[in-house]
Amino acid sequence: MNILTVSPFAEKKIKQGKQLLLAEDFPNIAENNQLVYLYSQSKEFLGTGYLSSQNKGIGWFLSPKKQQLTVTYFQGLFEKAKARRQSYYANDLTTAFRLFNQDGDDFGGLTIDLYGDYALFSWYNVFIYSLKDIIVEAFQTVFPEVLGGYEKIRFKGLDFESDHLYGQEAADTFTILENGVTYEVFLNDGLMTGIFLDQHEVRDGLVNGLALGKSVLNMFSYTAAFSVAAAMGGAVETTSVDLAKRSRELSTAHFEANGFSMENHRLVVMDVFDYFKYAKKKGLFYDLIVIDPPSFARNKKRTFSANKDYHKLIAQSLDILSEYGTIIASTNAANMTVQQFKKQLRKGLGDVSADFVNLQQLPVDFAVNPNDPTSNYLKVYTIKVNK
Structure with a gap:
């Protein structure tokens, strides 16, 4: 050693x-x-x-002990992790959640997500990848009900990003349930799956009252999961904006999986900042605006960093927010503290009066290390704007 x-x-x-x-x-x-x-x-x-x-x-x-990384060792970790998530197993309305979350479950470099009958392993470095055989063996003994596994390679050096790992193979696309809403997912197509599971409590708020009777704008929408949740929660219309062309196809799949026609649900392939200008010019207003950017992004026109530029998103949202509207502001930037994030939001609000209704962070299936604030990377503020 x-x-x-x-x-x-x-x-x-x-x-x-x-x-x-x-x-x-x-x-x-x-x-x-x-x-x-x-x-x-x-x-x-x-x-x-x-x-x-x-x-x-x-x-x-x-x-803190002298530890050997054996099958028995990982079985112990997985048994504890499974016990912590029994409330999810007892919930018939949700079939997709995180089973194992890095240092929150006492082993950094590994996450495992459940998508219906299938597990998705994410390997974050070469060392953890070298242990995958004993990890999968331990996992299968603790989670025998899982039919098959897939893997995502989240480090550089291999010539593939995604692969089938063991057991039964899933269909190319299939549906999972979350808070009673159906989402179409895929496990073997690059690093994405069609949904970000860490936001399921935020989507639950949209399903259960926050979006009722409102017009909703979803910025950086990816596959429009927030919009679908809002539609299920009684939103009268949604508009989803994302620069990726594939977002239209993936978003439509979510809406159709829940039986929605696209008549009141617009999908816009456009840079978010360009859409702010377009909506302002057209005199469009929204009752609820969801903002969930990547922590860092670059396109041909501009570079965006959540740490430096988030306030610009808030400021431009105010131009198209209805009177007494609501902003849901989210970031997954681990290097930004809650205080720093709130400072960005207040900077964007300027002199406008606003109530910070609540702060949501990672849900309990995304277990965090309580001794390390960066482990709890997600920060989502619901803001009622009084204008």
Whole structure:
């Protein structure tokens, strides 16, 4: 077993309960893709971790014990994770949710989602990918009811992003239920699946009263899941805007799966900022505007960073928001704190009076590490604007 002596700063973070290991705390690391025992500079044993670069961090702390990564070890993790999610198993209105969530379930670098009868494994680094056989073996013993598995490769270096992993193969597209709403999903077509499961509580609010009788604008709509939830919740009309041409086809599939005609549901393929200008010019107004941008995006016209530019989305929303309208503002930027996000929103509101009705973060199936705020990356404010 490789031994790694950590800096006092890294030691402090580990003792605080943070599991993500950052490059800045390990400046001279040459090793990679291996299990390590971590020691302080005073030779105190801190625990077991692993090193493997991914989109955030260079590895993960796993346990204060000397730990071997066996099938039995992963079975224990999966049994605890399954027990924490029994409320979802008891809910007949939802068949898609997260089964295992990185450091929230005490093993960073791995997520597993359930889509009906199928599991979707996401591997975030080379080390976790090298363990996939024993992880899948452990998973099958704890989740024997799952018919088959798929995988997503969320690190660079392989020549594919998605594949069938084990068991029965799903249809190319099939439907799942969430809060009683039907969504069409796909598990073996790039990194996307047709829906972002971490937003299911926000969509539940739209289904259960927030959208009733309202005209809804859904910006950065992807497959218009928010719009479909709003339609199920009694919205009189929805408009979904996304720059990706494929969004039209995928969005239509969700609406049709619930028996909606597209008569009162517009799908617009356009840059969001261009649509703000278009709607203002045309004198369009909406009672409820949903804003859920990527944390960073670039197209031919502009670059968007949630940390710097979110306020512009709020400011331009005000121009087309009905009197006493509502904004649902969402970000998944892990490097933005709740306070920083709220500051961006207030900057966008300017002098306009507004009530921040509630803040929603990750739902309980997306278990978080309570000792690391960046683990709870989702931040969604519902704002009632008094104008």
